[in-house]
Amino acid sequence: MTVTVRPARFPDDLPAIRALVVEYIDSLELDLGFQDVDGELAGLPGAYAPPRGAMLIAEAAGAPVGIGAMRALPDGSAEMKRMYLRPAARGTGAGRALAVAIIEAARAAGYPRMRLDTQASFVPAVALYRSLGFRDTPRYNDNPLPGSLFMALELG
Numbered sequence: 001m002t003v004t005v006r007p008a009r010f011p012d013d014l015p016a017i018r019a020l021v022v023e024y025i026d027s028l029e030l031d032l033g034f035q036d037v038d039g040e041l042a043g044l045p046g047a048y049a050p051p052r053g054a055m056l057i058a059e060a061a062g063a064p065v066g067i068g069a070m071r072a073l074p075d076g077s078a079e080m081k082r083m084y085l086r087p088a089a090r091g092t093g094a095g096r097a098l099a100v101a102i103i104e105a106a107r108a109a110g111y112p113r114m115r116l117d118t119q120a121s122f123v124p125a126v127a128l129y130r131s132l133g134f135r136d137t138p139r140y141n142d143n144p145l146p147g148s149l150f151m152a153l154e155l156g
Contacts, residue, residue, distance in 0.1 A: 003060050003065065003094040004060075005059075007050075007057075008048075011057075019064075020066065021067065048070065054070045054109075056070075061130045066094055067070075067084055073140070078113070080114055100130060107155050113153060113154050114154055115140050115150070120147050
């Protein structure tokens with residue numbers, strides 16, 4: 001599967017982005033009510049708008065297979081958000097391509113570091129992040145979910 005990653009085009013990509021985010025949330029089997037996902041979807045691109053943010057789409061054969069985003073944090077770091085690949089795209093290198101593109105967008109925007117939170121039980125995702133240089137870091141947000149893992153990558 002050949003995957004390309006590109007910046008989202010607003011408003012053209014809104015239906016695909018919304019569908020992918022809903023799939024992502026549904027796949028988690030976690031209560032993300034504390035994140036106001038409905039408000040985020042209604043206000044897209046919102047915090048993901050350039051130049052301080054980014055929303056990227058991974059495509060295969062012209063169809064969206066994944067998304068990833070970046071937004072600014074109050075401490076001056078970038079935060080990787082909404083990384084999701086449809087099951088058929090997993091294990092193809094699409095996740096790595098998407099993560100690398102988000103990291104590069106953060107570097108290009110001048111961020112000194114990128115942070116993320118994930119679940120320790122998401123073993124393939126955690127392995128990907130570690131392979132890209134992310135390291136465990138103290139909690140940086142108000143994520144109340146048990147099993148949360150906080151990671152950071154220095155971009156300098």
